[in-house]
Amino acid sequence: MHPRIAVVGCGQWGQNHVRTLAEIGALAAVADRNLERAEAFAERHGVPAMEPDEAIASPDLDALVLALPASTHGPVARAAFAAGKDVLIEKPIALDVADAELTAAVASKAERILMVGHVLRFHPVFQKLCATVAEGRIGTVRHIIANRMGLGRFLGMDVVWDLAPHDLSLILKMAEGMPLSVSATRRTVLSDATDIADIVLEFAGGLKAEVHASRVSPYRDRRFSVIGTKGMIVFDDLAPEGEKLALYGHQVWRDGEVFGFENAPVTHLPVSPGLPLDRELRHFIDCIVHRRQPETGADEAVETVRILNEASPLG
Structure with missing residues (x-):
């Protein structure tokens, strides 16, 4: 029995997550701030369409895949951890180190899986x-x-x-x-x-x-x-x-x-x-089921944001 996973964000890369999770048999919902867009993908795969906040709060979901603008990853992920969800966040998980560190700390305190989507x-x-x-x-x-x-x-x-x-x-x-x-x-x-x-x-x-x-x-x-x-x-x-x-x-x-x-x-x-994406998502599922730390976890996620800021500071 697969964990029940929703994809939040139906942009170019989020669509790939939707399709791949559906093929695996783990897609349980599709969420997007544009509900019409979410409904189109949800209808195609026979799952509910939701607003992002609804997916975060839903007791019928075990985990989320976030494919959103990087500036919104942190707040959405932290709300999901607080709601008891495991989360795979597309790269980068944040645009500054403090935000990335906060997300990692919240995941650790909540004892939730935090995986970053470095698909290669x-x-x-x-x-x-x-x-x-x-x-x-x-x-x-x-x-x-x-x-x-x-x-x-x-x-x-x-x-x-x-x-x-x-x-x-x-x-x-x-x-x-x-x-x-x-x-x-x-x-x-x-x-x-x-x-x-x-x-x-x-x-x-x-x-x-x-x-x-x-x-x-x-x-x-x-x-x-x-x-x-x-x-x-x-x-x-x-x-x-x-x-x-x-x-x-x-x-x-x-x-x-x-x-x-x-x-x-x-x-x-x-x-x-x-x-690669199929293997990545199956690894995420395995981490959820067996409560294992992912290959691409919080430490690497934070360090990648740190390096990016050193190489090209924002603001």
Whole structure:
């Protein structure tokens, strides 16, 4: 028996949650401040339509998925926790650290599940990448490069807040810790806000990571590269199926003052099929049922907002 979950917010991404939860069999209601919009999706899936406040208070619901403007996530989530609901909040959970910390504290005090929707953490290719690195196949991780570039998405939020959260979540998972320092270079090109950003993070042990985000690039790039002492591995989300995860056994060595290197042929690693959003929502359901802390929980949610503010302060 699945927990009874309502989606609050029927925008572009909320619609995906509605459809996926319906396919899983866990969709119990659809809520939106535009009740006509909620009714259209609710009728399609045979569930009730509600106002957001009604969904928060409903005793017939166990949990909510919030896909709202980030500025409203905190107050809605905190009301849901107070009403005894578990909550998955789409990224980012807030626009400032204090708001994010308050939401996390309320969830903890209420003993409710707080999960943040970093969907790429549940991509089967990224999970295979993590498993391959954990096996030691590229040695010790020394550097991470994330490219997220393309044209478009001028949605009133700068490129750091719009695109960087995806890769920051992946980096935090790989680093298994929080950064010691964050620096960023931002550039306005064709809009009135940041269109291109380069973010550098430094972690304990010498690991560094860099995120390159652009919404004015003439080409698309969705690569996540991990460089180790014995090789390199790349998750290319735009590559054809079967070629999204590439292992390079490149070697670099030192002989006295001289460095040498040797290229190795690429090996494309097999990956089990699966849809990231389906896997994310099933993980949320598992956490609700078994009262487990989610893979993408409160600590990561707060730290991501902290990094975003350091890279691109709002206000």
